[in-house]
Amino acid sequence: MSFRSVVVSAGGTREPWDEVRFLGNRSTGRQGCEVARAALETGADVTLVAANVEAALIPHGVKVVEAPTAEDMLRQMHAAAAGADLVVMCAAVADFRPIRVSGKITRHDATIPTLELERTPDVLMNLIEHRRENQTIVGFGALTGSEAQVREQGRKKALAKGADLLCVNRVGDGHGFATETNTLIFFDSQGTERGQASGTKLEVAEVMLRLAGEISQSH
Numbered sequence: 001m002s003f004r005s006v007v008v009s010a011g012g013t014r015e016p017w018d019e020v021r022f023l024g025n026r027s028t029g030r031q032g033c034e035v036a037r038a039a040l041e042t043g044a045d046v047t048l049v050a051a052n053v054e055a056a057l058i059p060h061g062v063k064v065v066e067a068p069t070a071e072d073m074l075r076q077m078h079a080a081a082a083g084a085d086l087v088v089m090c091a092a093v094a095d096f097r098p099i100r101v102s103g104k105i106t107r108h109d110a111t112i113p114t115l116e117l118e119r120t121p122d123v124l125m126n127l128i129e130h131r132r133e134n135q136t137i138v139g140f141g142a143l144t145g146s147e148a149q150v151r152e153q154g155r156k157k158a159l160a161k162g163a164d165l166l167c168v169n170r171v172g173d174g175h176g177f178a179t180e181t182n183t184l185i186f187f188d189s190q191g192t193e194r195g196q197a198s199g200t201k202l203e204v205a206e207v208m209l210r211l212a213g214e215i216s217q218s219h
């Protein structure tokens, strides 16, 4: 089955530290944009909730909503997910953010600043808690280590998160971020491996959409 209304988050959040600095990560948003492109190809209405995504990566035809921080991501994903039958959390959302956002720090300040962090909301878990009837929710997980370690951690993460589908990719050591291709291993909410896909980020997105469709039908 194909989905009618798809919401995809993409990119990496930036958590303000002072007026000019932020804590960020290396996600470019390419994989999320390719999920959006694959969904458009199936004829779905697609909303891209974008955290600092380069405009050139965004496919024509999607509705774009900006969500630069984890807090924005939580708010915008909830709003967009209200009408969606497929929700894909592809964005690399910061797990921590500075507790205080100060005025601009300068190198001439009397003391060297320390950075105190607090946890951000887990958007994926929030979306799962508030899931609409007949809504399918897909998460991503970026894991490091050997292929065997990534599989084992992926299975555990799938069980812990409870998304209908968790797409696990290996990052670090030249894998994952800022690359044209990707390898994803898919787990369902029971932690069962449902397959693997390697190829361009569009090709792996197409496999993910097919699997999500199959899982949504078996509910």
Ligand code: CTP
Residues within 6 Å of the ligand: 070, 089, 090, 091, 092, 093, 094, 095, 120, 121, 122, 123, 124, 125, 138, 139, 140, 141, 142, 143
């Ligand atoms: N995610 C989220 N909100 C956060 C952090 C992550 O919604 N504050 C989502 C991501 O979009 C992704 C999944 O959760 O779909 C990743 O889960 P997470 O536990 O953050 O895994 P990783 O960051 O990949 O790995 P870990 O934290 O275990 O190092």
